[in-house]
Amino acid sequence: MGKDVIIACDFPNKKTTLDFLDKFTGRKPFVKIGMELFYAEGPDIVREIKGRGHQIFLDLKLHDIPNTVEKAMASLSGLGVDMTNVHAAGTRDMMEAALRGLTRPDGSRPILIAVTQLTSTSQERMQKELLIDAPLPQVVTSYAQNAKAAGLDGVVCSPLEAGTIHESCGRGFMTVTPGIRFAGAAADDQSRITTPAKAKEMGSDYIVVGRPITKADDPVAAYERCLTEFLDQ
Numbered sequence: 001m002g003k004d005v006i007i008a009c010d011f012p013n014k015k016t017t018l019d020f021l022d023k024f025t026g027r028k029p030f031v032k033i034g035m036e037l038f039y040a041e042g043p044d045i046v047r048e049i050k051g052r053g054h055q056i057f058l059d060l061k062l063h064d065i066p067n068t069v070e071k072a073m074a075s076l077s078g079l080g081v082d083m084t085n086v087h088a089a090g091t092r093d094m095m096e097a098a099l100r101g102l103t104r105p106d107g108s109r110p111i112l113i114a115v116t117q118l119t120s121t122s123q124e125r126m127q128k129e130l131l132i133d134a135p136l137p138q139v140v141t142s143y144a145q146n147a148k149a150a151g152l153d154g155v156v157c158s159p160l161e162a163g164t165i166h167e168s169c170g171r172g173f174m175t176v177t178p179g180i181r182f183a184g185a186a187a188d189d190q191s192r193i194t195t196p197a198k199a200k201e202m203g204s205d206y207i208v209v210g211r212p213i214t215k216a217d218d219p220v221a222a223y224e225r226c227l228t229e230f231l232d233q
């Protein structure tokens with residue numbers, strides 16, 4: 001398992017996305033395709049970006065009954081993505097179904113991870129709106145343990161929780177962490193945030209960075225700053 005910076009390509013269409021990726025001459029950053037781009041362009045955008053040599057995290061966060069998730073994952077398994085995900089809140093049965101659906105006849109499959117609690121969710125909101133009373137780090141760790149028990153490879157969590165998850169689920173259990181902001185930058189709609197440097201310190205395996213790169217005046221320089229802080233590159 002490698003450490004890397006994943007750029008969240010939250011763009012409305014193919015043209016904007018490819019124009020953005022063209023700025024990274026000589027580099028092939030790991031790319032996250034999320035709901036906005038996938039719903040606008042469909043599976044072809046995955047094939048196009050994969051064909052250009054990027055690794056892809058397809059972030060669709062599936063959350064439905066086990067049978068539906070299993071069949072949806074079977075549809076996605078042929079796309080050639082490197083990583084994809086579900087919501088751990090769908091329960092162990094659903095995560096096991098996702099794993100079955102994603103596994104190809106030859107036994108190969110992309111990395112499958114589970115979202116614990118969205119990084120936009122605060123302790124207060126979780127308690128007041130979702131009626132979950134336990135401390136947020138405990139909830140996240142418990143969801144991670146369920147994901148591990150279901151056979152998944154790791155979780156999406158905040159970097160702030162990466163250390164606790166590794167302690168509980170083992171160092172080989174992957175932590176993929178959005179909620180990244182440079183020091184002093186606005187949190188936007190995120191709640192549990194930290195810097196790339198702190199994410200490194202806390203043991204994140206992958207950081208997922210969207211707006212700090214995509215909205216930067218110089219996206220390539222912002223990406224390089226992430227590499228420097230997170231990977232010492």
Ligand SMILES: O=c1ccn([C@@H]2O[C@H](COP(=O)(O)O)[C@@H](O)[C@H]2O)c(=O)[nH]1
Binds near residue numbers: 010211
């Ligand atoms: O808990 C989660 C799960 C997924 N995300 C996704 O990561 C990026 C973060 O974008 P920023 O612009 O850096 O805030 C975005 O695509 C989310 O869908 C997340 O933020 N939190």
